[in-house]
Amino acid sequence: MSNEMNYAKMSPAEVRALIRKQEITCPTTGMCDGYAQGNLVILPKALAWDFLLYCQRNPRPCPLLEVIDAGSREFAEFAPGSDVATDLPKYRVYEHGELTGEYTDVSKFFEQRDDLVSFLIGCSFSFESALLEADVPVRQIEEGVNVPMYDTNVPCRSAGVFHGNMVVSMRPIPYRQVSTAVAITAAMPRVHGAPLQIGFPEAIGIKDIAHPDYGDPVTIKEGEVPVFWPCGVTPQNAVMRSKPDFCITHAPGHMFISDIKNVSLKY
């Protein structure tokens, strides 16, 4: 098993086992075709109430898939038998808001303290897979770059220490496919749902579409409309802004691969 083509056809449990053995340490893009991947946020229990409330109040940018008990390491609903401390290829650890290290295994932190609460958050990979199946183009995949993301002037609802404006990702959609793209993603509220804005970036405070605040610019072709979806960077920013004393996240692109198929997230 030496290339991504093979990983695409493997089961989530097989790939997680290889990640656990550190035989896979690269980004998970394209692995386990059809299965939902998720963003990871791990916070001490003392901050978990605020964060759970923040996600409850902002389900579009922060679609919670599963939250496990303090100290537990298994996403029992989305991936029975999984170990959140070893089954992602790369983690980032932050202390007081500063990145203090990247790890391929964060077991030692769960051994040092028993108050860590793990949050699995839905990811746009899932709806992009649904768009592609309907032949709606996903430009940043075509161009092999990161999706362009923008800060907006749309405030999230605050919860305790967590606050901030929504971040959106943008995909240019051909005129005749905009309704299709809306209908497909609206049916998947557990992975960000319908677009926040269609065609008028200035209406949500985006001044220069050619210069995204995160990720890479992509080509908008003649006859295409920029469409903006709530983005998972929103909760990540809210967490970083609060400078939590301790926090673990996935490293960008190094996601948790669940046993749940993307199509199941419609129900």
Next chain:
Amino acid sequence: MSNEMNYAKMSPAEVRALIRKQEITCPTTGMCDGYAQGNLVILPKALAWDFLLYCQRNPRPCPLLEVIDAGSREFAEFAPGSDVATDLPKYRVYEHGELTGEYTDVSKFFEQRDDLVSFLIGCSFSFESALLEADVPVRQIEEGVNVPMYDTNVPCRSAGVFHGNMVVSMRPIPYRQVSTAVAITAAMPRVHGAPLQIGFPEAIGIKDIAHPDYGDPVTIKEGEVPVFWPCGVTPQNAVMRSKPDFCITHAPGHMFISDIKNVSLKY
């Protein structure tokens, strides 16, 4: 304003004002046509994490509409200007799992302690209104009784002190309208969503459909199928079973009337 017909056409803010003045102390059924009503659970902060997690893990029986900060009394998203301590016509207070009183105003409890967290939970009134609009019959309304509800053998996911099996409500649906009823309610996940079971009560552990565990029996006519939806009694039972030191709920049928229309809960 002396009868329910008038209340049906009034705005939620108008009705809440009358409730606040204790000019309305009766059940809210039929009031403010088209607007979502919700169940209320108020718990001390010490239990709120477990309960929020329980709802997050069991969104079908426990569809959270809004959760407000400890000590706050306003459902700012669902009803700006509302006061959760005065705007329901009747409350029940439980101490250590025992009903210790019914009240038309619970302000004094918010004055005595600052740690009360209020949860607004979606209610089947909302999807029943959508069913009726599509000419799908709602039997218990026709017969003027409470909806029949049953204990099942379907376990909820536990969270801390909260656990138990799902409770379902039953509506008999004519054969030719079952798909319509499923499609309509599946599109409203914030108010219980699609049925849990269609036509085979024994498959979820219901032995005697003529004798519901809660509410009243209703007539199942020739050519009708019993259809079972996740029910809001589920979280209520989980709370009572845990015997919380302190808890406030709405009195049965005396709900919180929000400013959000039922149809908006589809999005």
